[in-house]
Amino acid sequence: MAKKQTAKQSGPRRTRAKEDVAPDVPVRLNRAIADAGVASRRHADELIRDGRVRVNGKVVTELGTKVGIHDIVDVNGEPITRYKHLTYVILNKPKDAITTSSDEKGRATVFDIVRIKQRLFTVGRLDRNTTGVLLLTNDGDLANRLMHPRYEIPRVYRARLDQPLRPEHARKIAHGIELEDGPTAPCEVVIDPDDHYNVMLQIHEGRNREVRRIFEAMGYEVKRLDRKSYAFLTTRGLNRGEYRHLTREEVEELKRLVKLA
Structure with missing residues (x-):
């Protein structure tokens, strides 16, 4: 668990983590290509069928092929970045911070508090005057499932x-x-x-x-x-305006709740 730090500037405090959580289980080849931003999953399937994708130097045309984090994937002869860093953050949202990435009125946003290099989005929203638990991530699959009423989080x-x-x-x-x-x-x-x-x-x-x-x-x-x-996450240990990165165990538990693990 990340150690809390106090920001040097005035205003909300925040915490940092030493590393992001990245997937370490095999995924379908089309998803790996899509995650790298090369093509959509549907287009990735076409690339695979056309023999334009290699895994560890060998042409792969089977759509169900899975690749792990250490496999080298080439598309049209160019290696892809296998995974973007997946980041998972819990914020104890303070009052008056809005959950959009920018505000035409110049009001403070949660992204003014959670300042990390990855571009994140919120899992759902809390209105300006609501405080408390807010999740932020760049893992679209997990976020979409957490927000879907089917899973009753x-x-x-x-x-x-x-x-x-x-x-x-x-x-x-x-x-x-x-x-x-x-x-x-x-x-x-x-x-x-x-x-x-x-x-x-x-x-x-x-x-x-x-x-x-x-x-x-x-x-x-x-x-x-x-x-x-x-879900099971609380702001315990976090003052208003503080955040921390989720542990690997917490991320895996969230994935289990929405049938991703």
Whole structure:
């Protein structure tokens, strides 16, 4: 696990890792070519069928061929870069940081905090005023599956409401309510027994502003919203504005959750 560092400049602190996590299991040849940015998977299949791809000096025309990290792949006689470095980061997102790569209004983004050489994108989004767990990566396959509702990745939020949540409203939310973009899936709702303004909500979808819209539909305003966990990942050990790279074990567990391992 990466050791946290404090940034020299004022503002959010961040952490760095010594190395990125890169795939070390065999993958289909067309994916290796696509990952290198040479061609799409479909075009890569055409290149393979046409005999324009060599693996370790030998022409390969079988589409199902798999290659490992140490295999040398040539396309049209030119070696390809086998893998881009795959990077996986968890950020404890602070308030007022937006999750787009740039902002026409000049507002701070999460990419002003997570400054690393790889170009990353967020796994889903948190709105400007929401804090907590945010994943960033350049692994498109994993990100797309994590965001797909089919895999029902749990997200746990802690909401502070403008008024105590009534038990009958909690039951309705738990069973699913109707929003403008369709009904919500059943979820888990826990009211803080010591303070009914505070509510924990576990959902398995990633719709835009879903938690805020759920409470708004029931007549409540969310005053504060913090994502406490995503899958099994939490911000434990990270202050607001700090981040770390995921461990290899954490990456593999995420892949298992979405049937990539």
